[in-house]
Amino acid sequence: xxxxxxxxxxxxxxxxxxxxxxxxxxxxxxxxxxxxxxxxxxxxxxxxxxxxxxxxxxxxxxxxxxxxxxxxxxxxxxxxxxxxxxxxxxxxxxxxxxxxxxxxxxxxxxxxxxxxxxxxxxxxxxxxxxxxxxxxxxxxxxxxxxxxxxxxxxxxxxxxxxxxxxxxxxxxxxxxxxxxxxxxxxxxxxxxxxxxxxxxxxxxxxxxxxxxxxxxxxxxxxxxxxxxxxxxxxxxxxxxxxxxxxxxxxxxxxxxxxxxxxxxxxxxxxxxxxxxxxxxxxxxxxxxxxxxxxxxxxxxxxxxxxxxxxxxxxxxxxxxxxxxxxxxxxxxxxxxxxxx
Amino acid sequence: xxxxxxxxxxxxxxxxxxxxxxxxxxxxxxxxxxxxxxxxxxxxxxxxxxxxxxxxxxxxxxxxxxxxxxxxxxxxxxxxxxxxxxxxxxxxxxxxxxxxxxxxxxxxxxxxxxxxxxxxxxxxxxxxxxxxxxxxxxxxxxxxxxxxxxxxxxxxxxxxxxxxxxxxxxxxxxxxxxxxxxxxxxxxxxxxxxxxxxxxxxxxxxxxxxxxxxxxxxx
Numbered sequence: 001x002x003x004x005x006x007x008x009x010x011x012x013x014x015x016x017x018x019x020x021x022x023x024x025x026x027x028x029x030x031x032x033x034x035x036x037x038x039x040x041x042x043x044x045x046x047x048x049x050x051x052x053x054x055x056x057x058x059x060x061x062x063x064x065x066x067x068x069x070x071x072x073x074x075x076x077x078x079x080x081x082x083x084x085x086x087x088x089x090x091x092x093x094x095x096x097x098x099x100x101x102x103x104x105x106x107x108x109x110x111x112x113x114x115x116x117x118x119x120x121x122x123x124x125x126x127x128x129x130x131x132x133x134x135x136x137x138x139x140x141x142x143x144x145x146x147x148x149x150x151x152x153x154x155x156x157x158x159x160x161x162x163x164x165x166x167x168x169x170x171x172x173x174x175x176x177x178x179x180x181x182x183x184x185x186x187x188x189x190x191x192x193x194x195x196x197x198x199x200x201x202x203x204x205x206x207x208x209x210x211x212x213x214x215x216x217x218x219x220x221x222x223x224x225x226x227x228x229x230x231x232x233x234x235x236x237x238x239x240x241x242x243x244x245x246x247x248x249x250x251x252x253x254x255x256x257x258x259x260x261x262x263x264x265x266x267x268x269x270x271x272x273x274x275x276x277x278x279x280x281x282x283x284x285x286x287x288x289x290x291x292x293x294x295x296x297x298x299x300x301x302x303x304x305x306x307x308x309x310x311x312x313x314x315x316x317x318x319x320x321x322x323x324x325x326x327x328x329x330x331x332x333x334x335x336x337x338x339x340x
Numbered sequence: 341x342x343x344x345x346x347x348x349x350x351x352x353x354x355x356x357x358x359x360x361x362x363x364x365x366x367x368x369x370x371x372x373x374x375x376x377x378x379x380x381x382x383x384x385x386x387x388x389x390x391x392x393x394x395x396x397x398x399x400x401x402x403x404x405x406x407x408x409x410x411x412x413x414x415x416x417x418x419x420x421x422x423x424x425x426x427x428x429x430x431x432x433x434x435x436x437x438x439x440x441x442x443x444x445x446x447x448x449x450x451x452x453x454x455x456x457x458x459x460x461x462x463x464x465x466x467x468x469x470x471x472x473x474x475x476x477x478x479x480x481x482x483x484x485x486x487x488x489x490x491x492x493x494x495x496x497x498x499x500x501x502x503x504x505x506x507x508x509x510x511x512x513x514x515x516x517x518x519x520x521x522x523x524x525x526x527x528x529x530x531x532x533x534x535x536x537x538x539x540x541x542x543x544x545x546x547x548x549x550x551x552x553x554x555x556x557x558x559x
Contacts, residue, residue: 025415025434038464322426
């Protein structure tokens, strides 16, 4: 693994699987009476949030604390940034405080990349503008794998039998449909990169105005017709319409958007029996997703939040747990085999 | 060892499959004897090779007593004392029997007892999982050179070794064959640091130790 987690595209398949497998183990910690591991004792994790966030910040904070790291929360409001301090000076301050990892969210794409040149610690991108949000993609992949990939490979040969894990391997062949405001979505970009690395087939569905220009270069298919795509989807991921980033009219009215691209009960009925509905949150009930869909048993929205903590624990552990980030072993998934 | 399977060069077999089988059977009987029929006993293997050993012990005890003995695994990676000396490593699997360990007698099972640091880490891990009534330790091979005040309650084979030597335990579930091998390490290997695994398993397996240099102990 790299020292930083800035783009989901930087992760190899082995890196991604290592993170998912680690998260699988760490998920059990959240079920225990003592939700704490001593592993990152003495490490400092700074949450540097220039943009509002509820679940991501809390999730990173919980993850770091469960690993016994010291957490410093920094939000731009009420800090020297409000007095006009530059990003670089803020970064140097953090550096002087000895941050081992900086979790950063910023409205400008590329901020984490910039920071990575200024601080010695690991940078974890928690969302930069409309660019990327890799831990969200990881937790989405983790949620998909837990729900849709069969439990364990206990029947497999040799060593795997002794460590029967839940859901191993990639997401090969799964059809994931991402719907909505792709243009402003860092979640969509990270998911396309990560899910395709893991072998899933991703289709983006959006009004033509909300698909980015460069989408033809992404490893995914695109379309405009939600109803035609739903019956062929194992996973449908609804994205929020990001009004705060919209400076023009991308569609005539909210109601019309909702009619064509919103997921209501009737549309959900088009999905195959096993398919799941995801949403990275925060959701606008009644716009991209109907309340009855959001609260149905197919929805993984609450699960995604819980899984977020496990994934972020895994990322922090793999980046900070040793004297350098973990090496993913390419042969890891194969049974150990017979001696020569 | 079965025909067709052979020890890696430079390793001489100390125990063969039948010896290991007998040792496991004897330990199973000892546990039953000392715990009065293994009531409230839980066997927890330490990954990697402690886990199949715990399962074998459980199967053997079930055969004798006629009722199942719960077996699981406890991963100690997050509790190691040498985490900072190496790159972050992949986690093993923790699998506790559904009844939990509260008030039970936990028998930790591992393949080789050397520095004692793995067991120390396992005790810390148990501490976060519950409060067992008692914790015991069963190992297939005790090779000495302890660095912590830790002693095994059940030992398959006491194997006096020098620190130059490498003890490698192979189990069918992991390695395709059963054997305990003794080899010579090119450089003296202190307890608690281990060879980088060039062996059949292809997996790195170390006890928590004080050095990130080449390991030389067990696989």
